Amino acid sequence: MRLISRKNLLLFFLPGALFMGAFLIYPIITMVIDSFFEIGITGDKTFIGLDNYIHAFAAGGFLKQLKNTLIYIVVAVGVETAVGLLFALFFELNYKGSKIIRSLMMAPLMIAPLVAGLTWKLMMSSSFGIVNELLARIGILSSSSDILWLADEKWSLLACCIADIWLTTPFMMLMILAGLQGLDSSMLEAARIDGASLLQQVFSIKLPVIKPILLTALSVRIIDAARTFDIIWAMTEGGPNSSSETISIIIYKTLTRYNDIGYASAMAVIFIAVLVVFTLVFMQSLWNPKKKNS
């Protein structure tokens, strides 16, 4: 039986579809077309086939930025997951006031990435930054200007990762806590009676329970980390010497500073294709086992 007539269905669907068509799908199509052209500053287009794509993968292309993006994803998401898991084990405890503590912990969750970037830029400044001052006081650094977080090519990307980790570890913790709610407490009790150590309890009982939710959280985070723009832009603008430049940043710079729309579009097409394939593969492997069960 049809719940809604075909006409009404279309009426419901069209307004939203038109919006997305005009401001999401149309731009994507334009971008794909542009990627096969060389576009001058005046807007004149010359068809150059796959040259933009070849350029992207050649030396001086975006391989460095690709590497930076991968490092950023691995470091930021890796640390977030590990720390988030550790935090979740502590914040899982229920006691008087535990809700307030949990809420406070999640307070930075919704802060603008730009603000997070600015905050860490301030804290990591070489002369008046509080991070180096604290490190020097603890004795890790001999002087507060030992590490130039944002001006040293070795550290700039890591500095951006740290801001990202600060901003999104609460998200990881939140997801893991939600997963742990599905834990059957009698199972844990049984394991305890059988003399399972704390580590064994975590790795053999808790981890398998939260695995599906952890995988989803990972996929969300990997894609978000790949897209990061605001944090890096606020902290280093990709510098120094493009040491913290990721794909998002190079695409934006190619567009606004070098005005090379064709080349930027080619990079964006590759970028989007990779993200979409990743999402679909990931979602498929997540969904299929469940569909078989039900």
Add this chain to the structure above:
Amino acid sequence: MKKKGETGKRLGICISVILTVFWLFPYIYVICCSFKPGSEVVAVPPSFFPKVFSVENFTGLLERMDALKFLINSLSVSLISTIIALILGSLAAYAIQRSGAKLSVALVVLVLCLKMIPTSSIAVPIYELICSLGLYDTKIALIIVYAAINMPFVMWTMLSFYEGIPTSLDEAAFMDGASSLQTFRKVILPICTPGLATAFIFTLFLAWNDFLIALLLTSTNAKTFTVGLAGFLSAYNLDLGPMCAGAFLFSFPVMIISLAAQKYIVQGMTAGAVKG
């Protein structure tokens, strides 16, 4: 055995409190800095608490940028775009979910893919489109672009909520002679209030926090607060005090709202994952 658990638990509580303070440190530091005199923010060596309490940075902020206007721009643009995205997105998602057509699976996948698109990569076609429509540096431009970009998110959230509502409910309303729109408005939406609330808060924050689109599409009139804040990036160090004050002003309401509406935020972040 219980005794051993008690000390372990106490230790756990202590650690979680310490971790929370540690994690909130950067934010508290920004708050402290915004109440320092401007020169103390960039003093060497830095101190954590303000030595002198001062609102100099806030007056400095107002001098350097039209903070109030930017805040109002941010607020109006994010509110209106959220409402549009919410209305059109929830309608479209309902149509997709209830159509039962084979095409609907493809549409769901399309929505998911659209949700993944990095804004930086489609920024320029959007910029060109807005310019050719003559909407550059207008609030309308920001409103329609935010509404479009955030709509996939609304749809994704609502899709998982609609799935949980049995179609027999729609059928019953239909039997009673309700039109499709009535069924949607009077039967389905009231059940979905938590979903709508979740989508509302997330979309609002996404638009409020956005930086890239506003950076590209505005210059003076429709400039939002994030773009104004980023203006301090190119300025000299002495301006960091007002920057802190701005960052504090901008994110304090977000913190308060997210503490008050935490239930919906947690739901929004985990709903897709649990059901997915």
